[in-house]
Amino acid sequence: MSSIHLPIEILYNILGRLPVKDLIRYMSVCKSWRDLITHPNFISTHMNLHRNIDGYVLHHKMATTRTGLSCFSCLSYDKTYVEHSSFDIPFSCESVYFQLVGSINGLLCLSDSYQYFGRTIYLWNPSIWKLKVLRSSCFNHNYCDIGNFFSVGFGFDHHANDFKIVRIMYFGDFYCPYVEKELPRAEVYSLARNSWRRIGIKAGCYAIDKSATAVVRGAIHWFASRTKEASGSNFILTFDFGSEEFGEIMLPRYHCDRGRPQVSLRVLRESLALIVGWYNNYELIECWDVWVMGEYGMAESWTKRYSIVPEERCFRCLGIINNNELVLDKSTRQELVSYDLENMQFKHLAISRRYTFREEKKECIRAPTKKVALKGERQRR
Amino acid sequence: MSSSIASSSSSSSSSSKKEKKISLKTSDGEVFEVEEPVAMQLEIVRSFFADNEDVTEQTVMPLPNVSTAAMHGILEYCRAHEEFRRRMPEAAPEEEVRAFEAGYVDRKSNEELKEMILAANYLNISKLLDFLTGVAAKRIENKSVEYVRAFFGVENDFTPEEEANLRREYEWAFEGVDED
Incomplete structure (x- = not known):
């Protein structure tokens, strides 16, 4: 047995350098190690030490029955976007595919896909393999009623230091969703309280996006539409995770005479951005407009910052990375490219063989990967 | 390789006769005569001499928490780094430094490594402490x-x-x- 004992501050320094998996195992070394490793101070030290391995998480939507393929790739944060690791989801969902709702500090929020979306929610921390399945709700609803549909948002309340999920239930008609058969209902889940709470929501509108990806100033944003009764028009539905209130933001006049565009809300350099893709005759997008809301909440501050016609046609925009590059899906050749808004150049993202599978769809969101460490764990204690 | 650096450093110091030496006494009573720029890498020594103006060249500074064995290891590292600094004051020759450091710790047992970590901590040599804790982390990575x-x-x-x-x-x- 060794005779030399290292003081706690040195132990701190050594353990801080280890990967999360090792730390989880070394919780069994002795009680004082377990207490040190699970202490909030150590967790934040560890997160800071591993900040340099931030990256992006890329979700490959695929059937969970497929074995040997990873659902998530972690791309490095520097401009190379090399896939430095990948991971799978070690549990199955109730539909065929998982749908990613969002990711904060490495805690992933997932749900089922298609008509099952939003009914069951899975909170999963891949670094520590912790899963929480949320099947409950404040409201009774018929699980299989396809007329019901859901919109979900995942966020972080910085004041309360709490992860939250907001869920809106709509009671429409599956074939004609913009008819309101019943008033919508909304509820918010707090991970710290581990319970859902009913909140108020205005009637007369629908969030068209099922999961909201754009988080600006602690609020989440859905592309939304008025119901038929409230006659038409699109707008942005917002939800602030701090005040737990819904709000609305007006859209810019982005329409032109090119038909119905593909619209998505993203974040560009910390501002809310609207990406509008205009189709050519072959259902591929040949022209992209990028609108940016200069002053948050001020409708008159919307400006069309970029209007680009890349040489390569794409299927859809998956997100913005590095504050400057659109990630585009070139569906015809099963590959992802990034398009630099300033240099106007394409770059092929070197992501491995998985993209040869036709049935795959990909979703890209920005998310720190390993720095996460035990954060989700701490929130749950 | 590391020993050749150490010997070349001592031979160059003997050629310049005026070089100041500082005497450091370990826990087991051995006195080390250390070239001033090398000794000044030990923060505890640097601040001792900075704070006490009346100390002379004859002053022997006691280091009760450092064994002779650990002191040999510490000085080997500090001398090598002083040599790198002297040869290339602008930027350290990174590959050479890495090669030296790799060879340097390969020869140390786990007990020796821990003893040196304690010594580097006490002597307050942050660069060495950082390096050694990194080595310790590597040694326990993915272990039972x-x-x-x-x-x-x-x-x-x-x-x-x-x-x-x-x-x-x-x-x-x-x-x-x-x-x-």
Whole structure:
């Protein structure tokens, strides 16, 4: 047995350098190690030490029955976007595919896909393999009623230091969703309280996006539409995770005479951005407009910052990375490219063989990967 | 390779006769005559001489927490780095530094490594401490719990049930671990 004992501050320094998996195992070394490793101070030290391995998480939507393929790739944060690791989801969902709702500090929020979306929610921390399945709700609803549909948002309340999920239930008609058969209902889940709470929501509108990806100033944003009764028009539905209130933001006049565009809300350099893709005759997008809301909440501050016609046609925009590059899906050749808004150049993202599978769809969101460490764990204690 | 650097450094210091030496006394009573720029890498020595203007060249500074064996290791590292600095004051020759450091720790047992960590901590040589804790982390990466207990000399104070529960709960973290 060794005779030399290292003081706690040195132990701190050594353990801080280890990967999360090792730390989880070394919780069994002795009680004082377990207490040190699970202490909030150590967790934040560890997160800071591993900040340099931030990256992006890329979700490959695929059937969970497929074995040997990873659902998530972690791309490095520097401009190379090399896939430095990948991971799978070690549990199955109730539909065929998982749908990613969002990711904060490495805690992933997932749900089922298609008509099952939003009914069951899975909170999963891949670094520590912790899963929480949320099947409950404040409201009774018929699980299989396809007329019901859901919109979900995942966020972080910085004041309360709490992860939250907001869920809106709509009671429409599956074939004609913009008819309101019943008033919508909304509820918010707090991970710290581990319970859902009913909140108020205005009637007369629908969030068209099922999961909201754009988080600006602690609020989440859905592309939304008025119901038929409230006659038409699109707008942005917002939800602030701090005040737990819904709000609305007006859209810019982005329409032109090119038909119905593909619209998505993203974040560009910390501002809310609207990406509008205009189709050519072959259902591929040949022209992209990028609108940016200069002053948050001020409708008159919307400006069309970029209007680009890349040489390569794409299927859809998956997100913005590095504050400057659109990630585009070139569906015809099963590959992802990034398009630099300033240099106007394409770059092929070197992501491995998985993209040869036709049935795959990909979703890209920005998310720190390993720095996460035990954060989700701490929130749950 | 490292010894050749150390000897070349001492030969160059003997050629310049005026070089100031500082005397450091280890816990087991051995006195080391250390070239001033090397000794000044030891923050505890630097601040001792900066704070006490009345100390002379004859002053022997006692270092009661450092053994002779650890002192040899510490000085080898500091002399090599002083040599790198002298040859290339602008930027250290990174590859050479890496090669030196790799060879330097390969020869150290786990006990020697820990002893040097303690010494570097006491002497307050942040660069060396940073390097050595990094080496210690590498040595315990992906190892079994038993290996880590032995490495740090830690007693298991869990009951068998508590330990079994932890292992069951985090089973995945115990897979794919290196053999001891």
